[in-house]
Amino acid sequence: MRTWIGMMALAYAFSVQAAPKVAVTDLAYQERVEQYIHIVSAQSNHRESDYSASGSSSYNEIEATSSYIEQGELRKFTGDIKGEILRTGMFQLVQGTPYTASSKGDVYDVIKRIKAGSFKGADYVLFGTVSDIDFTRDMNELANTDSYSAVLGLTLVADFSLINTKTFEITSAFTAMGEGQDTKLVNGRDIRVSLNRPRVVRDVSKALGEDVASQLSQQLGGGGYEQPGQAPLRNNLPRDTAPVILR
Numbered sequence: 001m002r003t004w005i006g007m008m009a010l011a012y013a014f015s016v017q018a019a020p021k022v023a024v025t026d027l028a029y030q031e032r033v034e035q036y037i038h039i040v041s042a043q044s045n046h047r048e049s050d051y052s053a054s055g056s057s058s059y060n061e062i063e064a065t066s067s068y069i070e071q072g073e074l075r076k077f078t079g080d081i082k083g084e085i086l087r088t089g090m091f092q093l094v095q096g097t098p099y100t101a102s103s104k105g106d107v108y109d110v111i112k113r114i115k116a117g118s119f120k121g122a123d124y125v126l127f128g129t130v131s132d133i134d135f136t137r138d139m140n141e142l143a144n145t146d147s148y149s150a151v152l153g154l155t156l157v158a159d160f161s162l163i164n165t166k167t168f169e170i171t172s173a174f175t176a177m178g179e180g181q182d183t184k185l186v187n188g189r190d191i192r193v194s195l196n197r198p199r200v201v202r203d204v205s206k207a208l209g210e211d212v213a214s215q216l217s218q219q220l221g222g223g224g225y226e227q228p229g230q231a232p233l234r235n236n237l238p239r240d241t242a243p244v245i246l247r
Helices: 002-018 079-088 110-115 197-220
Strands: 021-024 027-048 053-074 092-094 124-141 147-164 170-187
Touching: 021 079, 079 092, 079 124, 079 197, 110 124, 110 147, 124 197, 147 197, 170 197
Parallel strands: 021 092, 021 124, 027 124
Antiparallel strands: 027 053, 124 147, 147 170
């Protein structure tokens, strides 16, 4: 019996050590920034004589619009992704080097970042990019009352790829989404409506992490992951019985 317990403990320790290491990047994004420039320059010309002085002035007006692409990484939504991945037991986590404003190169060129050593010790990199993020704020009237509902909502959609750091093979790819909202009932006597933006962000982060871990588990065959609060699906129907002919 002791021998069997020792073998089981050794197998468990080996399985923990053999779990591949993954680095989770912050969500990459890019946006177009536009600048409007309006410059007015004035110039005066004076001419003097023995009898009179006269002058003239002129000005130049310049208008221009310039735009550029700004890249970066969102730091707010990866904490729950890491936590839910740890819950699956499929990976160990290592910390990669974040992309900053002083970083050189394209934030989307994850292969170059891997080669540059930004994810040392990682067997895989889970690379996520923001495909859509949308804050909404609505006021909805409630029928037959003097009240209405104020709603603040946030939806975040991101694309993910799990990349092998040695072969650069994509072993898993999917789109995940997180949603959250805060709703309050108010009436005309309320001067100010204060909606809880931090809680909305937290709910979106939690939902996104659960969706990422669930899809990773499904695609890689983990099979043991269940989202918190979600009961496992079971067939509770009674067994089929033989048909009975009613006479």
